[in-house]
Amino acid sequence: MLAVDYVNPMIGTIGHLLTSTSPTVSLPHGMMKLAPITTPGIADKYLADRIFGFPAGCCSIMPARNAGLPDPSAHSSLYDHDLEHAAPYAYQVLLEDEEILAEMTVSYQSAIYRFRYPVGPEAALVVGFPAGSRLTLLTEHAAVIAGTVAGVPHFTHLAFSQPVELDRMWESERQSGCVLRAAPAGGLLEVRAGISYIGEEQAARNLARELDGRTFEETKQAAREVWQQALGRIEASGGSEEQKTIFYTSLYRSLLNMSSITEDGRYYSAYDGCIHESEGRDFYVADNIWDTYRCLHPLQLLLDPERKQDMIQSYVRMYEQCGWLPQFPFAQGDLPVMTGNHTAALIYDVYNKGYRNFDAAKAFEAMKVNATEVTMLPWVHGPLTELDRAYQEQGFYPALRPGETEWVQEVHGFERRQSVAVTLEHAYDDWCVAQLALALGHADDYEAFMRRSRNYRNLYNETTGFMSPKSADGEWVEPFDPKYGGGLGGRDYFSECNAWIYSFHVQHDIEGLIELMGGAEQFEERLDALFAEQYDGSKYRFLGQFPDATGLIGQYCQGNEPAFHIPYLYNYTASPWKAQRRVREIMKLWYQATPTGICGDEDNGAMSAWYVFGAMGLYPICPGKASYEIGSPLFEKTEIAVSGGGIFTIRAEGVSDRNKYVQAAEVDGKPLTEPRISHEAIAAGSTLTLRMGDRPNKAWGTALPYAGRAENS
Known part of the structure; x- marks a missing residue:
């Protein structure tokens, strides 16, 4: 088995007393880092009962069966760890409330999200972003979000595999957002995101440079190979x-x-x-x-x-x-x-x-x-x-x-x-x-x-x-x-x-x-x-x-x-x-x-x-x-x-x-x-x-008990 296949990002997702880890999807030292956004207030990620969305730079995205949500800011879904798969390079989970299969994979400054809806006439996407941010629908296939997080400019360029249109904007105490309507072909909607701290055009360039001409599976495989190369620098045998x-x-x-x-x-x-x-x-x-x-x-x-x-x-x-x-x-x-x-x-x-x-x-x-x-x-x-x-x-x-x-x-x-x-x-x-x-x-x-x-x-x-x-x-x-x-x-x-x-x-x-x-x-x-x-x-x-x-x-x-x-x-x-x-x-x-x-x-x-x-x-x-x-x-x-x-x-x-x-x-x-x-x-x-x-050799290692004396001490 390859080194990358041993990785289990769920290790540590329950803290012994304080914080826990998250099942982070990224590349080594990558700028784009993804993990499901789970129930606020539940610090142990593994024990969180619901998923509220997936990060995409300065915004979050969450699929829904239809646009008629009473409160988009609270839209979430029950999920089951037995219907979830996490790896360093990809994440997949079934959003049980609406039977939507969500997947994501990553490059250095971009990501692809794939949502499989039950076949029907309509689907929706809830997009959340910091209060004061600006959403611009560039075309029916692209949008850009510009905002500020902790005083730093953030930009996210979103590209959609199917046409989308704005249903409505919304605001909550924590953030603002919008609901987009879509008609995904065969129930499949793919969203691509490029992020930047420099500007809107740079976010689009980052997305194009890394993902143009690549399918979801090709991006996932490329990310897997990057991780294998990094982890494979240490080869452990036995154990x-x-x-x-x-x-x-x-x-x-x-x-x-x-x-x-x-x-x-x-x-x-x-x-x-x-x-x-x-x-x-x-x-x-x-x-x-x-x-x-x-x-x-x-x-x-x-x-x-x-x-x-x-x-x-x-x-x-x-x-x-x-x-x-x-x-x-x-x-x-x-x-x-x-x-x-x-x-x-x-x-x-x-x-x-x-x-x-x-x-x-x-x-x-x-x-x-x-x-x-x-x-x-x-x-x-x-x-x-x-x-x-x-x-x-x-x-x-x-x-x-x-x-x-x-x-x-x-x-x-x-x-x-x-x-x-x-x-x-x-x-x-x-x-x-x-x-x-x-x-x-x-x-x-x-x-x-x-x-x-x-x-x-x-x-x-x-x-x-x-x-x-x-x-x-x-x-x-x-x-x-x-x-x-x-x-x-x-x-x-x-x-x-x-x-x-x-x-x-x-x-x-x-x-x-x-x-x-x-x-x-x-x-x-x-x-x-x-x-x-x-x-x-x-x-x-x-x-x-x-x-x-x-x-x-x-x-x-x-x-x-x-x-x-x-x-x-x-x-x-x-x-x-x-x-x-x-x-x-x-x-x-x-x-x-x-x-x-x-x-x-x-x-x-x-x-x-x-x-x-x-x-x-x-x-x-x-x-x-x-x-x-x-x-x-x-x-x-x-x-x-x-x-x-x-x-x-x-x-x-x-x-x-x-x-x-x-x-x-x-x-x-x-x-x-x-x-x-x-x-x-x-x-x-x-x-x-x-x-x-199986028993200590009490003589080994004692010949120079003060070896390694602090230089120039």
């Missing part, structure tokens, strides 16, 4: 059918992140409100950098470094257009959410792995602006506040004491200061800035940012053994509970997790953290305790305060990204076998081929990318270091097509559910005694051989 389904579905999810919005060599940028020439390089948007820097971007880099460099140049362009590096760059502009300056990690990771086809000098300038001129406050974009100045002077972000009233007006009320998370995450980012400064010859900047990279030490409380909040006077905040301290989501001090997780959030200087915690033996004991520590009461009390901390094993939470690297920290102790054990346990417990099969918020593919790496037996514990930790692969052989035509191969001899422990390892026949492999070896197309057994 169970379920493991392959989870693996390739996870890979599909990880390739949706960041979409090219380049249209015939031009793109509209919401960062300055202008149309730009692309100059031969696509412009990418739609990234959750707080989540995706950890392992999704490193995964995409392995598979397509040329595209990844274009993505970084897109970030550079955003900086040139708006004056800072966005945190969550979307087509509608930046959403300044979450914590950190993690674009710095993305940029330096790519640079340090040897890929330089972007303006590194301008990228460094942008990284430095974010680090020194933009507030660190979560969910806020603006100039430095008194809290930022306190950080610069004292080396930590000050926290409020319990009951103390917030006086800094820039603090986002619900999100709070997140003072410990801000300090720790920026310390890592500053390390990334320092390393690029060194590479580019900026000695003074290197020294300054290296000092800041050690700020994590200022919040380690030796008495308690936890990263803990300090008030502006430099005193520890008391009382402080490392498990429950910080209010909802821990946001007074942390970002969605507690001190048990954030005490390990020092990716760039693991050895320094080990030293703080008393040495490798004590560090290992702390890791063991993390996976065993319970809730001091009911589990529902804990999850009520930390709804993002799902996928629990003790206090470890696979359902939130700050925990992702923690199992691999065992590779820096005398027991790398514990990393192998834990990673296998996490994959088995918290990833399944079911609607509940993703244990936390997917966040644009971040949760899925972790599984892809885990199943291959690798993990980039610190983006910015050109190496990957070795875990425990699921497959007998994994082949990755790397840049330049080479193949990196992972052979796991004797691997099985029981045989999860590495007994010995080789790279191209040479013994590997440390539990990590260099990016250079992977990019060169080498072969990593792991000999697996």
Whole structure:
């Protein structure tokens, strides 16, 4: 079976506590993304009882048996998952109320919808669009919709296979729209849509360029082939059918992140409100950098470094257009959410792995602006506040004491200061800035940012053994509970997790953290305790305060990204076998081929990318270091097509559910005694051989327990 045929987009469509995924139809990094519009207010897509339409750029379309609908805005249909089929490249469902079969398939900036009505004299199409939009019927076979979404112009060109005429316009509280009458031949009406951010004519050109001369089936087959080519860059052999389904579905999810919005060599940028020439390089948007820097971007880099460099140049362009590096760059502009300056990690990771086809000098300038001129406050974009100045002077972000009233007006009320998370995450980012400064010859900047990279030490409380909040006077905040301290989501001090997780959030200087915690033996004991520590009461009390901390094993939470690297920290102790054990346990417990099969918020593919790496037996514990930790692969052989035509191969001899422990390892026949492999070896197309057994070889991987020491730390 081909890789594309393993993908099940319904995995994760029921959230464990918060959001769910959608069965997205798109091409890898495509601009057009489709999924059925389901019952408002039902967050779990799989559990939604009705379909209200299908997106087509700035509008939605929904078939109806006739035009005489009492309330077009509420028109919907019951549907049954047993009468539905979802794939990355196509979607099909029976709209049961009126027995209409709906199908859709996709290209990069266009889509085809096919509706099969019961044979009759009349059929209708309900078109919805944002209030204030303009609908123009160009001919009886074409229409254009122009509107604005979140301040950004959107255009959709619709082409109909049969003549249509306007029945009436309608408005609701949520949107406006129209009802079109049609007389589909043999009950079949096909609608083609092209989308654009540039203009009406460009939307028509995008549609013509991609779909003229193509039938629905030809478009569907072409999209399937594109997905097979993308997913086939990793070929997994062995393992169970379920493991392959989870693996390739996870890979599909990880390739949706960041979409090219380049249209015939031009793109509209919401960062300055202008149309730009692309100059031969696509412009990418739609990234959750707080989540995706950890392992999704490193995964995409392995598979397509040329595209990844274009993505970084897109970030550079955003900086040139708006004056800072966005945190969550979307087509509608930046959403300044979450914590950190993690674009710095993305940029330096790519640079340090040897890929330089972007303006590194301008990228460094942008990284430095974010680090020194933009507030660190979560969910806020603006100039430095008194809290930022306190950080610069004292080396930590000050926290409020319990009951103390917030006086800094820039603090986002619900999100709070997140003072410990801000300090720790920026310390890592500053390390990334320092390393690029060194590479580019900026000695003074290197020294300054290296000092800041050690700020994590200022919040380690030796008495308690936890990263803990300090008030502006430099005193520890008391009382402080490392498990429950910080209010909802821990946001007074942390970002969605507690001190048990954030005490390990020092990716760039693991050895320094080990030293703080008393040495490798004590560090290992702390890791063991993390996976065993319970809730001091009911589990529902804990999850009520930390709804993002799902996928629990003790206090470890696979359902939130700050925990992702923690199992691999065992590779820096005398027991790398514990990393192998834990990673296998996490994959088995918290990833399944079911609607509940993703244990936390997917966040644009971040949760899925972790599984892809885990199943291959690798993990980039610190983006910015050109190496990957070795875990425990699921497959007998994994082949990755790397840049330049080479193949990196992972052979796991004797691997099985029981045989999860590495007994010995080789790279191209040479013994590997440390539990990590260099990016250079992977990019060169080498072969990593792991000999697996059912009991740990407690001597393997311990020869160089501090290998991978943070560069220039």
